[in-house]
Amino acid sequence: MTEDRVERGFTVVEVLVAMVLVVAMSFVTIGIVHAFTHALSLRSDAQSGTITLEQELDRMRADAASAYAVFVPTNDIFGKPNAAQHGATGHELDFYTKTDVGDEAYWVYEWDPGARTLQRYDYDVSATTGLPQDIGVADRATGAIDANGHYPALTGVSSFSAQSVFASELAAQPNIFGKVLSGLISAAGVSPSAEPVGFVPANGIPNPDLYGGNTTVQAVIVTQHGSRTLHLTTAAMPAGFTLHDAPSIRAFTYRINSIHRSWFGIVQKTFAHIFNQIQYNYHPSDPKSPWQVWCDYEVYGANIKGIALNDRNHLEDYHPTDWKESTAGTFYTVTHGGYANLAPAAICSEQIPGPNASPIPVPSETSPDVIDTPPPCFDSANPCWPENAPPNWTPPSPWPAASPPPSWCSTHEQSQLCGGAEASPQLDFASAPPDNAAPDESELTGRR
Amino acid sequence: MTRDGERGFSLLEVVVVIALTIGVILGTAGAVTSALHGIAQSDLKVALDDDALDALADVRAVTAYGDPTAAGSSTNVLAKLVGKSSTTTVALANGYSETLTVSVSQLGARTFADATASAGGVSVSERQSLAIEAPTPGSIVNAQASP
Numbered sequence: 199m200t201e202d203r204v205e206r207g208f209t210v211v212e213v214l215v216a217m218v219l220v221v222a223m224s225f226v227t228i229g230i231v232h233a234f235t236h237a238l239s240l241r242s243d244a245q246s247g248t249i250t251l252e253q254e255l256d257r258m259r260a261d262a263a264s265a266y267a268v269f270v271p272t273n274d275i276f277g278k279p280n281a282a283q284h285g286a287t288g289h290e291l292d293f294y295t296k297t298d299v300g301d302e303a304y305w306v307y308e309w310d311p312g313a314r315t316l317q318r319y320d321y322d323v324s325a326t327t328g329l330p331q332d333i334g335v336a337d338r339a340t341g342a343i344d345a346n347g348h349y350p351a352l353t354g355v356s357s358f359s360a361q362s363v364f365a366s367e368l369a370a371q372p373n374i375f376g377k378v379l380s381g382l383i384s385a386a387g388v389s390p391s392a393e394p395v396g397f398v399p400a401n402g403i404p405n406p407d408l409y410g411g412n413t414t415v416q417a418v419i420v421t422q423h424g425s426r427t428l429h430l431t432t433a434a435m436p437a438g439f440t441l442h443d444a445p446s447i448r449a450f451t452y453r454i455n456s457i458h459r460s461w462f463g464i465v466q467k468t469f470a471h472i473f474n475q476i477q478y479n480y481h482p483s484d485p486k487s488p489w490q491v492w493c494d495y496e497v498y499g500a501n502i503k504g505i506a507l508n509d510r511n512h513l514e515d516y517h518p519t520d521w522k523e524s525t526a527g528t529f530y531t532v533t534h535g536g537y538a539n540l541a542p543a544a545i546c547s548e549q550i551p552g553p554n555a556s557p558i559p560v561p562s563e564t565s566p567d568v569i570d571t572p573p574p575c576f577d578s579a580n581p582c583w584p585e586n587a588p589p590n591w592t593p594p595s596p597w598p599a600a601s602p603p604p605s606w607c608s609t610h611e612q613s614q615l616c617g618g619a620e621a622s623p624q625l626d627f628a629s630a631p632p633d634n635a636a637p638d639e640s641e642l643t644g645r646r
Numbered sequence: 647m648t649r650d651g652e653r654g655f656s657l658l659e660v661v662v663v664i665a666l667t668i669g670v671i672l673g674t675a676g677a678v679t680s681a682l683h684g685i686a687q688s689d690l691k692v693a694l695d696d697d698a699l700d701a702l703a704d705v706r707a708v709t710a711y712g713d714p715t716a717a718g719s720s721t722n723v724l725a726k727l728v729g730k731s732s733t734t735t736v737a738l739a740n741g742y743s744e745t746l747t748v749s750v751s752q753l754g755a756r757t758f759a760d761a762t763a764s765a766g767g768v769s770v771s772e773r774q775s776l777a778i779e780a781p782t783p784g785s786i787v788n789a790q791a792s793p
Contacts, residue, residue: 230671234678241685248689255696365707374697374736378746379704381732388723390708393783411783412707424693429700435710435779 247354247423254316254352255428258291258307258417262430265293267397267410270360275306275321275330284362291360291417291430294397294408301341302400304330307417309358315351316358316419328403357420364392365412375429395436411435448489449476471496687768694744694763698772701748701761705776712778724778728752742766750776 208216262268274280274290281288289309296302305320320336322343323329335347363371366389369380383390395411398404410432417428452473459466473496477489607616655663709724731749738744744765751758762771 227671230675234675237682238678241682245685245689248692252692252696259699368704368707374734374744374746375701375704377734377736378701378732378748379708381734382705382727382730382748382750383708383723385730385732386723386726388726390723391711391782393711395783412710414704414707424689426693426696427700428696429703431703431707431710 244423247421250352251419251421251423251426255419255426258428258430261293261305262415263433265295265410265432266434266436267294267408268292268415268430268432269294269407269409269413270362270415271407274308275319275333277329281361284364285367287359287361289358289360291415292407294410297341300400303336303341305336307358307360309355313351314355315353316355317351318349323399323401325401328399328401328405352421354421354423355419356422358418360415360417363414363416364394365390365414366392368414371416373427375427447476447478447492449474687766690742690766690768691770694765694768694770695772697744697746697763698761698770701746701763702759702772702774705748705750705759705761706774709776710779711782722778724750724757724776728757738765 269292270281270286270288271290271292272280272282274288275292280290289311291307293305294302302323303320304323305318307316307318309316319333320343321330321334322332324331332343332345334343334345335349336343368390369376369383371379390412392413393411394409394413396404396406396409399408412431412435415430417430419426419428452475454471454473456469456471457466458469473494475494476492478492479487479489602610602613602615607613610616610618612618705727709727712722712724727750729751731747733745733747735743735745742765744763747760747762749760751760757776758773759776760771760773762769764770
């Protein structure tokens, strides 16, 4: 009996209890593992979908970074209505760019609500109608469209919308971006302006949908794995115009004498008024573009008496050979701010009028008995033909003394008036003015 | 009664084994839960990063045009935004609240916009350099004062 008790097996009850416990623990374990596996599977799928969606978003950002314009067209590439007007939402988002050799490229992201896909297409536009044609995949080398080609589509897209938003409208958007931008520009007290710079395609057919500038396109993509909002702006912020000719500036000094008579005309006194006139021209090479007066002012103020030439006490007031009283000095004064006691910038305003502006010359105070408008060459000693002028220097028109002396031409044979080749005189006034008299005409090629 | 070496497990041994088993199971569950949480945080981080980038795109859009010579003018939005910041908070569908902060600062001669999006303990920041990229169409820029 003792041996039997020691070596006996489990009783039925023990076995049953053990089996129940094992089965129960197995179920619990399997359930936990299954739950974890299921959760991991769901998360894996979701993350895979998220990664795919993010890759698509990154691709669109990269597309925008190489585009001249991101726009939401009125009709999609298949001719169906897309966005009726600016601000309306569409199911298609278009991109436009030019290559470095001037070739144009168009591509779109088109949402198909039936297939729940977001599909990219490349396309050309017709040279005659301007409408999309040859839809497919563009050859990266030639740009030719392969109509049989297909990009992989983003699947599971339950909703997609694209909407153009002007920069002036961004702060009013009813989302987190509008709210945070609204707070920012309110703190600065500014109102951003919309600059929807448009493009005319190479076919010359205007496309009112094709504009970019600082316009933002807001795309909202909803998939089973989440929703994303995407704000796209182009890499290029074009100014909307190209100015080929820089404004040229020239200045010259002239004198107006006024004679004041007394003693029944027996006695007279001559006063000189010294004026500077500054002109500009945006297209000096175009004969149809005349020189415009930027400003015209009296150097020594608008004193009606001017400079009393006969008064020995005032003769020293006027030194036309001095730098600051020459037109070169005038030009330097205008372009470098106040010089000595002259401040023509206050008279001329700070800025050259624009190409389309109509400048109004500053009226000069003149005596009613003005009798002449003598040339800017005041006397034989005055540097009408300055020796230190550049060899190709040519005075502007109108220039009264159009015949330089032979001695001057001997050292300035390149000047047009001495038979030299045509060339625009270029003087550099970026450095300090010279000690001696300087040329009476200056020209600046600026840039805008 | 019994021979040495052939007795069953004692109660203490059984308890220890059960405790170890439960510990392993709980550890595994914790690891899996942590992994799931990490994945969720990763997704949230990516979404927040998208929002930060979108906010920077908006700031760039409103500052890209202007007159670089008119620092105090309304035509130079960029200059006026320097030193300004804005924060807003919205409720998300997943129960989180997202906070988005945008600020514009200047370091030396360069201007930057910073956007920080945060939600559920996750925070993502992005920075973008800002500049007036082109004169406002139709504007006249003083050539003498151009930088």
